[in-house]
Amino acid sequence: MLRKILTYPDPELKKRSLPVTVINEKTRELVRDMAETMYDAPGVGLAAPQIGVHQRIVVIDVSSQDESPELIVAINPEIVHAEGEAYEEEGCLSVPKFSANVRRHARVVVKMLNLDGEEIVIRADDLLAIAFQHEIDHLDGVLFIDHLSPLKKGLFRKRYQRAQEEAKEQLR
Numbered sequence: 001m002l003r004k005i006l007t008y009p010d011p012e013l014k015k016r017s018l019p020v021t022v023i024n025e026k027t028r029e030l031v032r033d034m035a036e037t038m039y040d041a042p043g044v045g046l047a048a049p050q051i052g053v054h055q056r057i058v059v060i061d062v063s064s065q066d067e068s069p070e071l072i073v074a075i076n077p078e079i080v081h082a083e084g085e086a087y088e089e090e091g092c093l094s095v096p097k098f099s100a101n102v103r104r105h106a107r108v109v110v111k112m113l114n115l116d117g118e119e120i121v122i123r124a125d126d127l128l129a130i131a132f133q134h135e136i137d138h139l140d141g142v143l144f145i146d147h148l149s150p151l152k153k154g155l156f157r158k159r160y161q162r163a164q165e166e167a168k169e170q171l172r
Contacts, residue, residue, distance in 0.1 A: 003037045003051040008095045008160065014141040017047075017054040020075050023117045027057070031073050031115060034059045039069070043093045045131045047138030050094050058135035062127045072122070074112040077136055080121075081109040088130055090144045098160060102147045104133045 006012050020027065030053060038046035038059055045060040060072045084106030091099040107125040110132050114120050124132055134144055145156055 001033050001036065002040055003033050005037065005041065005046075005050050005093050006052055008143065008145070010094075012052050012054075013049060013094055013138070013143060015049060015054055016141045017049050017056045017139040019056050020113070023075065023113065023115060027055075027075070028115060030055070031057065031059060035061075035071055035073075038093075041093050044127070045135045046093060047135045049138050049141070056139045058132075058139070060128070060131045060135060062131055072128075073115050074110065074122075074132070074135075075114070077110050077112040077132065077139075079105075079108050079132065079136060080111045082133075083107050084125075086126075086130060088127075090130065090134060092134070092144050094138075095143060095145060095160075097163060098145075098156060100145065100148055100152060100156070102130075102134075102144050104130050108132055110136075 030048065034046050034048065034051065034057070037051060044062050045058060048055045048057040056076045058074045058077060060074065061069050063070045082105035086104045086106040087101050089099050090102045106129060108129045110122050110124060112120060137144070145153060148156060
């Protein structure tokens, strides 16, 4: 089932998510809905808080359109090692029509549970490393725009407010 993606400045996006303590059919249904919503958007990642569920669950798929989908389900993901530096353009399903360069680690090691409750460790670099950092930020109530300099954040707010006002005008 497609879920509504919350958008900035919804205060729900700033809330910290709770760890998942039980993986059951309700969890699996949530993950199915998250994956369907992410692919429909389309995006490369989605965190549960983006659909108003404050549980530490993310789905990620960084495969290209000409590749078979490779969905990663991460429950209670935690970055246990990070190194290097990347400065890449990011966007977000919760901050539509806006992107900015964000400084992140180039490589991360993520410990998490899969849908069977098994602990797994993934070593990620490039886009996957950035996606993990971006989605785990969501679990902590952090948006990619929170990583911007005060000047860029101010420009974003002005531009975003103007875009929202234009959208309201079009609805009239």
